[in-house]
Amino acid sequence: MIHTITNFFTDEQISALDEIIDAHKDKPGSLIPMLEETQELLGYIPECVQERISVKADIAPNKIYGVVTFYSFFSMNQKARHRIQVCMGTACYVKGGKEIADKIEKDLGVKFGESTEDGRFTYEKARCFGACGLAPIILVDGKVYGKVTLDSIDGILSQYE
Numbered sequence: 001m002i003h004t005i006t007n008f009f010t011d012e013q014i015s016a017l018d019e020i021i022d023a024h025k026d027k028p029g030s031l032i033p034m035l036e037e038t039q040e041l042l043g044y045i046p047e048c049v050q051e052r053i054s055v056k057a058d059i060a061p062n063k064i065y066g067v068v069t070f071y072s073f074f075s076m077n078q079k080a081r082h083r084i085q086v087c088m089g090t091a092c093y094v095k096g097g098k099e100i101a102d103k104i105e106k107d108l109g110v111k112f113g114e115s116t117e118d119g120r121f122t123y124e125k126a127r128c129f130g131a132c133g134l135a136p137i138i139l140v141d142g143k144v145y146g147k148v149t150l151d152s153i154d155g156i157l158s159q160y161e
């Protein structure tokens with residue numbers, strides 16, 4: 001299999017990554033903030049993402065690799081097979097996001113930032129995705145699920161093994 005970025009991430013994730021790169025490139029000292037936002041967006045920074053940053057921001061690949069591997073905060077590997085992100089932006093929070101987060105934590109036995117013991121899910125909190133009309137929102141592997149209810153969560157997560 002060719003390990004291109006499109007094998008790992010959705011078109012929406014890739015355009016959001018490009019926005020991060022465009023917002024930071026050409027600014028001195030911007031590599032670490034750019035990588036922090038990239039990791040927040042994608043959960044990890046594999047080689048294909050490093051390559052895209054290198055080309056689009058004109059930064060040497062070994063410089064990016066050096067920073068990603070030096071700081072323990074950054075990861076080149078996905079922590080679990082799937083990534084759940086619960087939006088904790090204001091609209092989602094008041095429309096039931098908090099209860100959804102509570103249910104996921106209870107059912108999966110995890111707190112924000114943790115992975116399930118079986119390596120199935122990493123569970124993270126996220127900021128507003130700008131799709132507040134669909135609140136409350138969760139993302140699984142970058143796919144958006146809107147108007148989530150306590151009753152619909154099990155059906156959503158059961159699609160991910």
Ligand code: FES
Pocket residue numbers: 087088089090091092093127128129130131132135137
């Ligand atoms: S608050 Fe969740 S998408 Fe805006």
